[in-house]
Amino acid sequence: MNQFEANNNENKNSTFLSRRDALLALGSLSLVTALTGLLRETMRFLTPPLSQARPSTLIAGLPTEFPSGELTPLAEGPVFIGRDEAGLFALSAVCTHLGCTVARSGEGLTCPCHGSRFAIDGANLTGPAARPLPYLALKLSDEGLVEVDLNQGVEPTFRLKLTSG
Numbered sequence: 823m824n825q826f827e828a829n830n831n832e833n834k835n836s837t838f839l840s841r842r843d844a845l846l847a848l849g850s851l852s853l854v855t856a857l858t859g860l861l862r863e864t865m866r867f868l869t870p871p872l873s874q875a876r877p878s879t880l881i882a883g884l885p886t887e888f889p890s891g892e893l894t895p896l897a898e899g900p901v902f903i904g905r906d907e908a909g910l911f912a913l914s915a916v917c918t919h920l921g922c923t924v925a926r927s928g929e930g931l932t933c934p935c936h937g938s939r940f941a942i943d944g945a946n947l948t949g950p951a952a953r954p955l956p957y958l959a960l961k962l963s964d965e966g967l968v969e970v971d972l973n974q975g976v977e978p979t980f981r982l983k984l985t986s987g
């Protein structure tokens with residue numbers, strides 16, 4: 823092999839290596855892109871849509887609209903208003919698994935998404951939800967309407983005491 827052939831072979835090897843490197847880099851980039859997309863879609867599936875703007879308070883109505891001994895779902899948002907002898911309370915209807923809205927079913931509450939069941943007081947009975955439904959703060963507005971604070975949790979024993987009605 824003369825000097826020209828040796829140089830030509832070296833150039834071919836160097837071209838071959840750079841092509842191989844370029845293909846490897848392209849393959850790696852494609853793999854990273856595919857994995858990133860897969861991870862993003864998986865996270866989007868597993869987490870509730872937090873980006874949806876929702877109001878921080880809800881006007882539920884007049885206290886007299888909520889009969890004693892009942893758990894009334896609100897049309898305005900994912901909340902139940904309950905009333906017992908101690909007063910009114912607000913129970914979140916947002917499932918503690920992935921955020922679907924639970925509904926009354928039989929003696930308790932059921933999540934339509936993955937079947938979690940809750941007792942009427944919000945206690946989690948069957949999974950996949952592993953936590954009870956939270957209770958929310960509520961107060962009377964200046965106009966005498968029940969106002970629920972969707973961002974403020976309270977103890978399950980919290981009651982809005984009513985003087986009449």
Ligand code: FES
Nearest residue numbers: 917919920933936
């Ligand atoms: S979101 Fe309620 S059980 Fe999954």
